[in-house]
Amino acid sequence: MTRKKYNEDKILEKKRIIMQTAKEIFYNKGYENTTMNEIARNSKMAKGTLYLYFSSKKDLFFSLVYEGLLILEDLIKNKINAVNTGLDKILNMGRAYIQFYREYPDYYSFVIKYESEKAILDPSEIIIINTYEKSEEIYDILKLLILKGIDDGSIRKDIDVNKLSMLLWLQTVGIVQQFNLRKKLYENWDEDFPAEEILDYYVMFIEKSLKNDE
Structure with missing residues (x-):
């Protein structure tokens, strides 16, 4: 596997983790009661990392x-x-x-x-x-x-x-x-x-x- 392919896979993996975590929280708590802080915490990522993938x-x-x-x-x-x-x-x-x-x-x-x-x-x-x-x-x-x-x-x-x-x-x-x-x-x-x-x-x-x- 080339370094470029490895990096692309890591990016996709992180994005998938964020979306999976957000899906569970949005579904259980509702959109209005969900925060990016909570998604970041449950994704085990820094809040700033979320904004590398999603603007809001x-x-x-x-x-x-x-x-x-x-x-x-x-x-x-x-x-x-x-x-x-x-x-x-x-x-x-x-x-x-x-x-x-x-x-x-x-x-x-x-x-x-x-x-x-x-x-x-x-x-x-x-x-x-x-x-x-x-x-x-x-x-x-x-x-x-x-x-x-x-x-x-x-x-x-x-x-x-x-x-x-x-x-x-x-x-x-x-x-x-x-x-x-x-x-x-x-x-x-x-x-x-x-x-x-x-x-x-x-x-x-x-x-x-x-x-x-x-």
Whole structure:
């Protein structure tokens, strides 16, 4: 291994340690209650070292949001590539979002915080721009799948693509978020309808509402 490669690996390793430590603290304490001092202490690094990699707490947090969006995007692509029709791809995109919520609760919480505050963020900051663009790329996948479904006949043709894509996105994000907030309540709600099945039933409902029965 060359010295240059060794140094590059050390830089990546330190950055990964910082991000992993920050991820745990942000998730357990929340963004507002987390400090760079605490992240540095738990990373076993000087506070100044953190600023060699991240310009601010916001920069570090949004690096994690972006990483979460990459994970979500990968889950979506794997799911939609496993089926053929536009309708099935849309349903699997919804399942991928639910999988993201279930398997990556930390990243999910970061993405939700970003989504809820997107409108008030400074759009001129590079990390915000990158995060916004990645979020829009994921949203655009949904639009393309709706168009495919209309074209291949699996989705009803009396559909406005822009309105439906916005509605599906808002529904999916909102239902998963509400489920997350009230999960304990739902667990004792109906013994014949297990809480974990609520989200799966939502996907089935979407299928019935979009399916072309002609």
